Amino acid sequence: MSLLQVTNLRKSYGAHISVHDISFDIEKGRCVALLGPNGAGKTTTLRMLAGLLEPTSGMISFEGSRPGAEYRRGLGYVPQSPAFYGWMTGQEYVVFAAKLSGMGAKEATSSALESLIRVGLKDDARRKIGGYSGGMKQRLGLAQALVHRPRLLLLDEPVSALDPIGRREVMELLREIREETTVVFSTHVLHDAEEICDDIILMNHGRIAEQGSLSQLRSQYSLPVIRLRTEKHKEAIQWLESLASKPFVLDSELFGDHAVFNVHDVEKARQTILQEAAQLEIPLLQFEAGSSTLEDLFMKVVGV
Amino acid sequence: MSSTWVLYRKEMLEMARSYKLIWIPVVFIILGIMQPLTIYYLPEILKASGDVPPGLLEGYEIPHAAVVMAQALGQYGTIGMLVLVLGSMNTLAGERYSGTMELILVRPVSPAAIVIAKWTAQLTLLVVALGLGAAGAAYYTEQLIGSVPWGDAIAASGVYGLWLLCVVSATLLFSAFLRPPVAAFLALALMAGLSLGLSLLPTWFDWTPAGLSGLSAGILTAGEGFRAGPYLSASVLIIICLVGAALLTRKNNFPD
Numbered sequence: 001m002s003l004l005q006v007t008n009l010r011k012s013y014g015a016h017i018s019v020h021d022i023s024f025d026i027e028k029g030r031c032v033a034l035l036g037p038n039g040a041g042k043t044t045t046l047r048m049l050a051g052l053l054e055p056t057s058g059m060i061s062f063e064g065s066r067p068g069a070e071y072r073r074g075l076g077y078v079p080q081s082p083a084f085y086g087w088m089t090g091q092e093y094v095v096f097a098a099k100l101s102g103m104g105a106k107e108a109t110s111s112a113l114e115s116l117i118r119v120g121l122k123d124d125a126r127r128k129i130g131g132y133s134g135g136m137k138q139r140l141g142l143a144q145a146l147v148h149r150p151r152l153l154l155l156d157e158p159v160s161a162l163d164p165i166g167r168r169e170v171m172e173l174l175r176e177i178r179e180e181t182t183v184v185f186s187t188h189v190l191h192d193a194e195e196i197c198d199d200i201i202l203m204n205h206g207r208i209a210e211q212g213s214l215s216q217l218r219s220q221y222s223l224p225v226i227r228l229r230t231e232k233h234k235e236a237i238q239w240l241e242s243l244a245s246k247p248f249v250l251d252s253e254l255f256g257d258h259a260v261f262n263v264h265d266v267e268k269a270r271q272t273i274l275q276e277a278a279q280l281e282i283p284l285l286q287f288e289a290g291s292s293t294l295e296d297l298f299m300k301v302v303g304v
Numbered sequence: 305m306s307s308t309w310v311l312y313r314k315e316m317l318e319m320a321r322s323y324k325l326i327w328i329p330v331v332f333i334i335l336g337i338m339q340p341l342t343i344y345y346l347p348e349i350l351k352a353s354g355d356v357p358p359g360l361l362e363g364y365e366i367p368h369a370a371v372v373m374a375q376a377l378g379q380y381g382t383i384g385m386l387v388l389v390l391g392s393m394n395t396l397a398g399e400r401y402s403g404t405m406e407l408i409l410v411r412p413v414s415p416a417a418i419v420i421a422k423w424t425a426q427l428t429l430l431v432v433a434l435g436l437g438a439a440g441a442a443y444y445t446e447q448l449i450g451s452v453p454w455g456d457a458i459a460a461s462g463v464y465g466l467w468l469l470c471v472v473s474a475t476l477l478f479s480a481f482l483r484p485p486v487a488a489f490l491a492l493a494l495m496a497g498l499s500l501g502l503s504l505l506p507t508w509f510d511w512t513p514a515g516l517s518g519l520s521a522g523i524l525t526a527g528e529g530f531r532a533g534p535y536l537s538a539s540v541l542i543i544i545c546l547v548g549a550a551l552l553t554r555k556n557n558f559p560d
Contacts, residue, residue: 050410070412077410083403085314087321099310100411144407 003028003152003182004049009058011044018044020206021058026152026199031178033193034186036203037302042186043080045203046156049184050077062152073101076145076153076181081161082137086130090121093129094143101148108147115143119173135166142173146181153177155185159192171195190298200294202301209301214294221297223250224266226273229286232257236282243273257285308417308424311408315395315425324391328429331387332380332437339376340444343367369450373457374521376441377464380434381517385495388430388468389475393488395422396549397479405553415553419476419546426472434465453524460523467516470538471495473545480552513538 002025011019019041026032034042047053049060051072062071084093094116098108116125119139124132132140138158145153158174159167175196177183187193193200193214200217202210210217228243230236240259244252248269251262263269270289277284319325342349347361367375396419399405408418438461442452474494478487498514509515511533519534 052406052409072410072412075410077407079403079406081403082407084407085318085404087318096310096314097407097411100307100408100413102307102412 002026003063004184005059005061005064006049007059007061009045009048009060010056011041011048011053012056018206019048019055022203022206022208024201024208024211026182026184028151028182030198031174031183031196032185032199032201033197034184034201034203035188035190035193035298036186036209037188040188040203041206042188042203043156044206046077046154046184046186050075050154052077073148074151076148076150078138078141078145078153078155078158080156082141082144084129084137084140086128088129089126090129090132090136090140090143091116091125093140094147097144098147103148111147111149112143115147118146119143120169133166135162135169138162138166138170139173142170142177146177149181151181153181153183153185155183157187158185160187160189190295194294202298204301210297217297218294221294223262224264224269225290225296226261226263226266226269227286227288227290228259228261228273228284230257231283231285233283235280239276239280239282243276246272248272306417307411307413308421311413311418311421312424315421316428319425319429325429325432328387328391329433329436332384332433333440335379335384336376336437336439336441337444339379339441340372340448343372343375344448366449368525369445369452370456370524372445372449373442373452374460374524376445377438377460377520377524378517380437380464380468381499384433384437385468385471386492388426388433388472389488389491391429392426392472392475393479393484393491395426395476395479396553397482397484397487400480401483409553414550416546416550418553419480419550423473423476423546423549426476427469430465430468430472434461434468456524460520463516463520463523466535466538467513467520470513470516470541473542477545477549477552480549510534511537513541 004026006025007023008021009019009023010017010021022041022045034045036042044053048055062074065071088096091112094112095108098112099105103111113122113125116122119142121136121139121143124136129137129140138161142155142158145155155174159170162170171192174183174185178196197214199213200211201208212220228240230240237257240254240257243249243259243261244254246269248263248265249261250264253260261269266289274287276282316325343366347364350356350361396405399408405418409415438457442454442457446452471491475487475491478490482490495514498509498512499517501509502512502514502518510531513534515531515534516538519531
């Protein structure tokens with residue numbers, strides 16, 4: 001059974017629609033990346049899931065509960081740049097967060113200590129948050145989101161603002177956390193998503209461009225590809241255009257002297273193209289046969 | 305543990321750590337004891353300032369202790385009010401703009417609990433500040449001028465406190481959707497408008513919360529008698545402010 005069901009979720013601000021009727025399911029125990037360029041509607045979607053924004057229309061159902069039911073107790077949320085009270089110590093804040101989620105004083109204290117150790121802030125737990133670095137704040141954000149043992153963890157761009165070392169630390173933590181709880185995180189970096197996720201929801205302009213498990217998307221989109229570049233001769237460009245209508249070409253993109261063909265039989269395509277090129281004396285500059293990756297899919301969807 | 309209580313304790317801790325719980329009462333104590341001191345030492349002060357026409361001070365009579373007490377409370381209407389408003393303008397707006405509110409609202413906490421916790425914390429501060437200030441004023445009045453009717457003094461302070469609470473509540477409401485300085489300005493302007501209206505058109509404005517300062521003085525000096533209007537309107541104003549602040553906190557969109 002799915003943990004979270006989202007149906008036709010929409011958020012509009014006046015005439016501007018920032019999330020456009022998106023639907024998806026999140027299975028229990030999965031790690032899902034909400035992938036997309038800046039302005040794709042990732043943060044808006046996460047805020048609606050976290051109950052911080054009222055959806056304009058659509059439904060969110062948690063563990064099959066009636067839509068609109070209170071489910072925040074089972075939710076952990078870390079915003080893009082979590083803000084804390086600088087006058088509190090890290091430990092005080094996590095205890096405060098645990099109590100707000102309904103824990104008793106004793107349970108809150110022990111659970112807070114546990115999650116602070118977990119994110120590696122044990123030694124700094126008694127320091128004022130005002131003196132924390134960006135990476136420490138991000139880890140404190142994770143600690144406060146984990147302290148009440150949520151069933152769903154929502155993270156908004158958890159590593160985007162961090163330096164490589166901080167990024168490494170947080171990614172390692174996420175790798176551990178995803179073993180225990182369901183994680184949804186947004187990112188604009190495909191690499192982060194590929195590193196730890198099972199599923200990908202690719203968003204652009206407020207819509208879901210593609211979704212599915214990482215392995216499924218990989219096999220679906222790893223079509224054989226042939227890239228060609230010729231000199232800027234009229235005949236050569238005409239020849240590239242003529243290739244697009246060959247039977248083995250599934251899809252083609254032409255950029256003047258440069259062409260990318262998705263083919264279904266790379267062997268046959270290579271033979272035919274090279275033979276023709278030799279016959280017609282086409283001034284080839286570059287010929288490359290390979291597989292397209294998620295990166296290409298991402299770029300295609302994002303439209304760069 | 306109730307979330308309102310958890311939030312209230314956090315507010316009080318913040319007030320203690322930022323020394324608000326100390327400096328605001330200190331300001332109130334200073335304001336309070338200034339009145340009996342200046343009244344008692346007025347002849348000395350005037351003499352020290354030089355050319356006093358002969359005979360001016362002969363007619364000087366120290367007013368009755370109750371009157372001095374009423375005047376001392378009146379001191380809180382300007383600087384005291386300003387201090388309270390400036391001290392509370394950040395309560396909701398600060399958390400909204402810094403983003404700390406976001407992390408509270410994702411937890412199972414209602415906006416009403418947040419607003420009530422903040423309001424109660426401001427009320428605590430007000431009670432401590434006004435209580436200590438009025439006690440200081442009463443002590444010096446008692447020592448220098450004459451016996452203070454303690455029961456009346458406490459009642460009058462309470463009534464004056466209700467007027468100040470209206471200001472704090474209005475600040476809270478405005479700070480739920482405006483930037484802190486704007487919230488402070490609007491709250492002060494609203495209260496100044498009511499006070500001005502009361503002094504220009506007493507019959508039109510005597511039912512507003514601004515009438516409370518006159519009623520407070522009336523308890524001590526047997527001037528104005530009891531009128532229910534100001535109490536009712538003050539209660540309604542405070543409730544409207546709290547409900548409004550809670551609704552606005554719920555609807556509020558976060559800055560990116």
